[in-house]
Amino acid sequence: MKTADPPQGNPIAMLPDTASPPRVRAVHADPSDCGALETAPLPDAATRRAVAEKSPAEWAYERLILYIQNFESQLDSDQEVAMGFTGGQAGVLSIEGVGFFDPDLVTFYGRDQDGLRTQLIQHVTQLNVILRAVPREQPSAPPRRIGFQMMQQWAGGESGDGSVPHTAP
Secondary structure: OOOOOOOOOOOOOOOOOOOOEEEEEEEEOOOOHOOOOOOOOHHHHOOOHHHHHHHHHHHHHHHHHHHHHHHOOOOOOOOOEEEOOOOOOOEEEEEEEEEEEEEOOEEEEEEOOOOEEEEEEEHHHOEEEEEEEEOOOOOOOOOOHHHHHHHHHOOOOOOOOOOOOOOOO
């Protein structure tokens, strides 16, 4: 029996063009450990445009913001989020920012374990990250919540025009 070759081209553009939001699901031994991402409606910023209209880089970027924010919501006040990268020697990156470059690159800004400024650029087909809870860099300062800051900017807050209402995930 011959199997069909997988479709070629932009995988996001090949998705059905419907008004329904993308599906998200998770199962965990303790359902409260999944966080709100899998149970809450997507924020308006994620559903303003159909998935088929987004590049793979933009769609990956948007979901990374949601996952980072969800992960941070489960941290205590002594922890901040850091990112580990699989398949390479990049180590752990204390996240200071995330971006994308259409059609297919995602970039991470931050500092490595030695405090050196770091930028990692990845193709969306190579994207594998591990979110890690790490001790705060400055114990006397409040914990940085980069997911919240990214969500404000994404939804038109702080560095945006502020005209887009924000709905928390």
